[in-house]
Amino acid sequence: MTTFRCKPIRQVNMKHTLPYLTWTLLALLGCIAPSHAQWATALRINEVMTYNTDNAVDDFGQRNGWIEFFNTSYGTVDIGGCFITTDMNLPKMYPIPAGDVTTKMKPRQHSLFWADNHPTHGTYHVNFTLDSTRSNFVALFDVNGRTLIDSITIPPLKANESFGRMIDGDNKWGILPMTTPSSNNVILNRTAKAERFKENDPSGGGMSIVAMSVVFSALLVLFLCFKQVGKYFKASSKKKTLIAKGVSSQDTVPGHETDETGEVYAAIAMALHEYQNDIHDVEHTVLTIDRVTRNYSPWSSKLYGLRQTPGKL
Amino acid sequence: MESIEGMKFFEFVADNLSNFFSYTAFANFELGHIVMILVGLIFLYLGIAKDYEPLLLVPIGFGMLVGNIPFVGGMQIGIYEEGSVLNILYQGVRQGWYPPLIFLGIGAMTDFSALISNPKLMLIGAAAQLGIFGAYMLATAIGFEPNEAAATAIIGGADGPTAIFLSSKLAPDLMGAIAVSAYSYMALVPVIQPPVMRLLTSRKERLIRMRPPRAVSQNEKILFPIFGLLLTCFIVPSGLPLLAMLFFGNILKESGVTKRLAETARGPLIDTITILLGLTVGASTQATTFLTYKSIMIFGLGALSFIIATAGGVLFVKFFNLFLKKDNQINPLIGNAGVSAVPDSARISQIVGQEYDKTNFLLMHAMGPNVAGVIGSAVAAGILLGFLA
Numbered sequence: 001m002t003t004f005r006c007k008p009i010r011q012v013n014m015k016h017t018l019p020y021l022t023w024t025l026l027a028l029l030g031c032i033a034p035s036h037a038q039w040a041t042a043l044r045i046n047e048v049m050t051y052n053t054d055n056a057v058d059d060f061g062q063r064n065g066w067i068e069f070f071n072t073s074y075g076t077v078d079i080g081g082c083f084i085t086t087d088m089n090l091p092k093m094y095p096i097p098a099g100d101v102t103t104k105m106k107p108r109q110h111s112l113f114w115a116d117n118h119p120t121h122g123t124y125h126v127n128f129t130l131d132s133t134r135s136n137f138v139a140l141f142d143v144n145g146r147t148l149i150d151s152i153t154i155p156p157l158k159a160n161e162s163f164g165r166m167i168d169g170d171n172k173w174g175i176l177p178m179t180t181p182s183s184n185n186v187i188l189n190r191t192a193k194a195e196r197f198k199e200n201d202p203s204g205g206g207m208s209i210v211a212m213s214v215v216f217s218a219l220l221v222l223f224l225c226f227k228q229v230g231k232y233f234k235a236s237s238k239k240k241t242l243i244a245k246g247v248s249s250q251d252t253v254p255g256h257e258t259d260e261t262g263e264v265y266a267a268i269a270m271a272l273h274e275y276q277n278d279i280h281d282v283e284h285t286v287l288t289i290d291r292v293t294r295n296y297s298p299w300s301s302k303l304y305g306l307r308q309t310p311g312k313l
Numbered sequence: 314m315e316s317i318e319g320m321k322f323f324e325f326v327a328d329n330l331s332n333f334f335s336y337t338a339f340a341n342f343e344l345g346h347i348v349m350i351l352v353g354l355i356f357l358y359l360g361i362a363k364d365y366e367p368l369l370l371v372p373i374g375f376g377m378l379v380g381n382i383p384f385v386g387g388m389q390i391g392i393y394e395e396g397s398v399l400n401i402l403y404q405g406v407r408q409g410w411y412p413p414l415i416f417l418g419i420g421a422m423t424d425f426s427a428l429i430s431n432p433k434l435m436l437i438g439a440a441a442q443l444g445i446f447g448a449y450m451l452a453t454a455i456g457f458e459p460n461e462a463a464a465t466a467i468i469g470g471a472d473g474p475t476a477i478f479l480s481s482k483l484a485p486d487l488m489g490a491i492a493v494s495a496y497s498y499m500a501l502v503p504v505i506q507p508p509v510m511r512l513l514t515s516r517k518e519r520l521i522r523m524r525p526p527r528a529v530s531q532n533e534k535i536l537f538p539i540f541g542l543l544l545t546c547f548i549v550p551s552g553l554p555l556l557a558m559l560f561f562g563n564i565l566k567e568s569g570v571t572k573r574l575a576e577t578a579r580g581p582l583i584d585t586i587t588i589l590l591g592l593t594v595g596a597s598t599q600a601t602t603f604l605t606y607k608s609i610m611i612f613g614l615g616a617l618s619f620i621i622a623t624a625g626g627v628l629f630v631k632f633f634n635l636f637l638k639k640d641n642q643i644n645p646l647i648g649n650a651g652v653s654a655v656p657d658s659a660r661i662s663q664i665v666g667q668e669y670d671k672t673n674f675l676l677m678h679a680m681g682p683n684v685a686g687v688i689g690s691a692v693a694a695g696i697l698l699g700f701l702a
Contacts, residue, residue: 193700193701193702194458194459194460194701197459197700197701198453198458198459201459202453203450203453203454204446204449204450204452204453204454204459204462205450207446207449207459207700208446208447208449208450211445211446211693211696211697211700212439212442212443212446214548214549214692214696215439215442215689215692215693215696216436216439216440217548218439218544218545218548218549218688218689218692219435219436219438219439219545219685219688219689219692220435220436220439221544221545221548222432222435222540222541222544222545222688223432223433223435223436225540225544226428226429226432226435226533226537226540227432227433229429229533229536229540230429230430230432230533233529233530233532233533234527237530263525265528
């Protein structure tokens with residue numbers, strides 16, 4: 001770690017002190033940031049299944065109990081190096097291999113460990129099993145093997161039942177209505193909202209009134225906004241026209257403002273077009289073959305990817 | 314001995330031929346397939362011979378032929394068989410990412426000047442969404458589930474991509490029928506709208522001349538997609554996929570510095586997506602999933618929603634005129650354009666308007682509510698999605 005030697009206070013003025021202070025703070029932050037202990041505390045045991053006969057299958061096609069962890073933070077947390085145990089007196093029962101890239105848990109994500117007593121099957125297979133016939137204690141310890149991050153005692157469960165937090169990371173535990181390995185414990189039923197509407201608004205009138213009001217509000221807001229924007233741009237355009245004509249705003253006579261419409265401009269453009277066509281009609285019969293030689297044409301040539309005259313149209 | 318071997322050979326060949334025949338469409342077709350193939354042929358006829366929305370009806374019609382060729386399942390060729398080529402192309406519909414890309418192209422080809430120059434026309438675009446919610450109430454009354462009713466009602470928005478987007482989220486099973494119904498009625502706008510417009514307006518109202526729209530500056534055109542996105546999506550974030558792409562496409566067009574991107578969005582990109590969308594939507598109408606009682610109801614509700622939407626737009630203009638000065642009135646014949654179906658419904662305003670006054674040009678005025686209808690239907694879809702998904 002970088003150390004900074006401070007000058008005696010009397011010799012230091014603010015101009016010199018600020019960079020030192022900044023660097024010291026950054027160094028301190030640098031020391032704190034990688035600290036694993038700080039972040040692993042955001043992990044929680046989220047859902048546990050002790051007896052799996054018809055539930056999730058591991059990569060080896062086997063069904064076993066499982067323990068799901070949840071990263072409650074909004075930063076990535078490395079669970080590698082932490083310990084999982086079923087015995088408070090043996091906190092280092094299963095050391096999760098450190099340095100495995102897959103142990104980095106993304107924000108608000110889940111990680112599933114198989115309680116199959118097959119640690120040789122990989123990082124996510126612990127060296128113990130869960131006993132479905134009795135209560136099971138499960139705990140997660142920090143990398144130092146002393147700091148308890150989270151623990152839970154699971155009551156005896158029936159086959160394919162899971163015990164978990166009712167909402168991810170929340171304190172309330174219970175038997176979940178639906179097992180959700182590696183997923184949110186609360187999965188919204190797609191039809192739940194529709195069912196509620198069916199019960200409370202069978203004719204659809206309520207929904208229609210509310211929804212039409214929202215559509216009107218959205219477009220009304222846009223209307224009001226662009227009414228003001230239009231006013232501003234109209235005034236600004238008028239001002240510019242007057243300046244271009246060299247007329248001050250006091251000189252304008254009410255009722256004599258010209259607010260030309262597109263039709264006037266279209267008529268002018270049409271007249272000009274006809275005039276130019278009359279003069280230049282002979283040239284239109286001239287056929288010109290303009291030979292372009294491009295000897296160099298690799299596929300990646302930037303030359304052909306550019307416009308001939310780059311710039312604003 | 315030779316004759317026995319010869320018999321065996323013929324038996325072998327006959328077995329194989331019989332086996333081959335069992336895999337052909339002739340051995341597997343049902344009446345439903347024939348009906349759907351006929352519907353596909355009608356679509357092709359309308360698109361090619363009658364020029365009704367050919368860019369949509371030709372791919373959809375041909376897709377119907379593709380989707381209704383009977384086959385034995387398990388060969389990974391059908392649109393509903395996971396991993397088949399058609400199934401992979403269909404994911405853009407199923408997952409709902411074709412419609413936002415179509416909206417990107419629509420944004421890049423839409424000129425919002427008419428709307429910006431007369432922003433009160435936006436409200437007509439909102440009023441015409443009455444068709445959606447009227448159809449929603451009718452659908453719930455005849456026993457549709459709320460999510461199915463919403464997916465069906467969105468046909469009244471007269472916006473194919475929006476209909477596909479919402480139905481893919483709320484009622485994927487009905488998506489084929491909804492998409493076909495939406496596009497059919499969009500093609501039939503010239504038939505459905507004029508009688509409603511004539512019925513609800515007096516001769517005097519049809520002759521109303523509107524103020525010519527003012528010239529809109531480039532800056533206003535650039536500000537529109539920015540404000541449009543922020544204001545509408547802050548109110549209805551669930552409409553984000555459609556509205557964001559619509560306004561993004563528009564800023565590519567109006568910024569003036571991304572001409573190539575805008576050209577790609579309104580040209581090759583939208584064409585590619587239209588081809589894939591049309592073909593796969595058509596192919597998704599397999600007789601077995603399409604020819605149901607619900608599909609017929611969806612077609613009926615679709616027609617009603619178009620009529621209600623047209624009436625909603627026209628009547629709202631009449632109501633709005635009560636609060637406007639004499640010289641600033643709106644011709645109610647542009648009310649129908651609020652139902653989206655760009656630019657067909659605006660063209661109908663022009664055509665019907667000219668039947669009564671040859672010198673009254675309503676097209677540019679009608680484009681205002683027409684593009685407002687696109688925004689309105691996307692907002693309505695967002696609301697329904699937010700409420701029911």
